[in-house]
Structures are given as C-alpha cells and as structure tokens.
Amino acid sequence: MSGAVAREAVAAPSREVAAAARTRLDALATPLGAWGRLGELAVWYAACSGSARPTGPERVRVVVLAGDHGVAQHGVSAYPAAVTPAMVRTVLAGGAGVAVLGRSLGATVRVLDIAVDDDLAGVPADVQRYKVRRSSGSIDREDACSAAEIAAALAAGAEIAAEEIDAGADLLVLGDLGIGNTTPAAVLIGAQLGLDAATVTGRGTGIDDPGLERKTEVIGAALARVRGRAADPVDLLAAAGGADFAAGVGFLAAAARHGVPVLLDGVIAVAQALTAQRLQPGAVHWWAAGHRSTEPAQSAALQALGLEPLLDLGMRLGEGTGALAAVPLLRSATAVLSGMSLLSDLDL
Ligand SMILES: Cc1cc2ncn([C@H]3O[C@H](COP(=O)(O)O)[C@@H](O)[C@H]3O)c2cc1C
Ligand SMILES: O=C(O)c1cccnc1
DSSP states (O other): OBTTBOOSOOOOSOHHHHHHHHHHHHHBSSSTTTTHHHHHHHHHHHHHHTOSSOOOOOOEEEEEEEEOBGGGGGTOSSSOTTHHHHHHHHHHHTOSHHHHHHHHHTOEEEEEEEEOSSOOTTSOGGGGTTOOOSSBOOTTTSOSSOHHHHHHHHHHHHHHHHHHHHTTOSEEEEEEEOTTTHHHHHHHHHHHHTOOHHHHOOOTTTOOHHHHHHHHHHHHHHHHHHTTOTTSHHHHIIIIIOHHHHHHHHHHHHHHHHTOOEEEOSHHHHHHHHHHHHHSTTGGGGEEEOBOOSOHHHHHHHHHHTOOOSBOOOOOOOTTHHHHTTHHHHHHHHHHHHHOOBGGGSOO
16 A cells, blocks of 8 residues: 555456446447447446446536646746746636547546645635645756645545546546646656667757757656665655646546546646556556647557557647547447447348
C-alpha cells in the first residue's frame, strides 16, 4: 500500500459482455468488420457499462484539476503563470474551451484548485476544498512536493472520482490547468519510459526555438535529478509531478476501481494515466484515448499503454478538450451497436 492507492490489479471490464457485444457487432446489417475502430469503441464501452446494447454516454462528467509549477519561472511556457488562476475563473464563468465544449455535449464541468499559486479570492469555497498547497517546487532543482502532500492529493483524487460517480457519471473526463504543466508531464513520461529530454520535450503552449532549448534543458535537468526514483510511482510523483498530478493519478485509479470508463485527454492526463497504470495494473482497460495531442511525450505514453487515439486534430490545449471532442464518436458507436438491425433481419 502506498498513499491512498493500492498496488493491486483492478478487475477488467466484463469479458462476457464484451463477447456478447462483439457477437452483436459482427451480426449487424453491414459487411463484417465494416465499422472498423468505431465498432471496437462500441465493444469497449459496452464491456465497461455492463450492457451489450449500451446507450449514451449521457452523463459525461469532466473534472479539471488546476495546479501551478515552479518550473514556469524558467521560461518553459509561452504564457505567464498568472494565466492559471485567470483560467480557473474563466472555467467557472463558462467561457473556457472545456466549458463551452462541455456545455455543447451536455457534460458537467467541475474545476478544482489543487495547487494554484493564488488565493483565488471570491471563488466558491468548493473549488478549493481539495487544495493541497500553492504551486509545486521547481523540479529541475527540488522535489515538486512532500510525500505527505502526494498522499493527500492521491486520496483527494480518489474522493473526487467517487463524488462524480455517485452523481451518476457514465463517462469521466480528466482535464488540467496550470501554466508550465507540460514540463512535469514530459518528465514523468520520460522517467517512466526511459526516454531522454530531446524525445519527450514539446512546445506546449507554443514556445519558440530558444524556449524549446530552455525547456529541453530544464526537462533534462529534472530527468537527471530524479533518475533512480522512477521505480516507485508515488515517490516519482513527489519528485517530478506535483499535487495536481497526484490527484489526477488518484482520480484515474479510482475510476477504474469503481468500474467507470474514462476518455483520456492530452499529455498531462496521459502522464497521469501512465503512472496510475503502474500503481494499479489493469486500470488501462477502463480508459480510451480521446485524441493525439502535438506533445511527443503523449504519443510515447499512449504507445506504452497500448492505446490508439480516436482523433488526431493537431489540438494542443488540455483542459479535457481533446477527450470531449471524441464524445460524439463514442455516442455514435453505441448508437450503431445498439440501434442497428441485424443481417439476419434482412429480407434476402
Ligand atoms: C490561455 C490559456 C488557456 C489554457 N488552457 C489550457 N492550457 C494549457 O496550457 C498550459 C500548459 O502548457 P505550457 O506547459 O506550455 O505552459 C496549461 O495551462 C494547460 O492547461 C492553457 C494555456 C493558456 C495560455
Ligand atoms: O497536449 C496537451 O494536452 C497540451 C498541450 C499544450 C498545452 N497544454 C496541454
């Protein structure tokens, strides 16, 4: 046992329901295999939902975890750290990308301050209920967080997931907010997959060439500093992640334990997923990859997890937007599987 997350395998989605859904898919009034990966997506969601003729997902619930990162002071982002609290307010006001997309899909969107470097005066108290600390340490030279803070954040993430599931979620999406957060995401992925800084560093919000060089150096320094700590995912979160990353890991692991499917988003959520799968082997079977972001570390981690993204739109935003963009595909997949006639119904 480490922190709030047990290191034991999680039960897989129902194999019996998956087999029944596949039988139905193969019997639909189409040539065999005609739905391609849309059919595979339907079978996955059927197994997760426990019904070979699933509906929805109708109750999509998004949680955006916000946290600042000390590395943002080293010019690794194209934007200043002041954007993080401002964007928390913009999510609450309904004008953020995730809020607009969520509204268009009938999804709820909840933003939580886990480690924002601001007191967020005037925002509803609920938003700060799970706050662990202000900002995380600059991981190129110090740990992001203490072990106690990581334990608290893992437990918070698990509790947040349980609340969303109690509220009736039939699909969860995990989003992120925090200037500089593509840097710890790349370090977590690089450290766990044994990849070097040049391979995992991306442009994030759109840094220029000198910025990319600086960011690669910072990521290289962090990777060198945490070398030897990748074997223990909880310790690695303290060394190179931060409280918001640990909360995401706790959230994803708990969703799998409760048997609720998740659509993964960009490099932050996927770094959290890679870490959660190591803590809780088998959790990956409850997740599908919503999209491929432009961050190279995200592709590397998805490949390691054996997940093929549904969309590849060149998006690089985070917040959960790439996952939400894939929700209509998932709804189409279940509609096809559950609503179509069978070949045997045809008047041949
Ligand atoms: C206005 C704005 C809105 C955002 N929404 C998500 N991000 C995303 O970009 C940031 C990570 O990229 P980097 O590591 O390059 O800083 C995070 O805030 C992430 O949530 C945003 C960034 C900005 C500027
Ligand atoms: O890949 C992502 O999720 C991403 C890219 C840029 C900024 N924020 C997130």
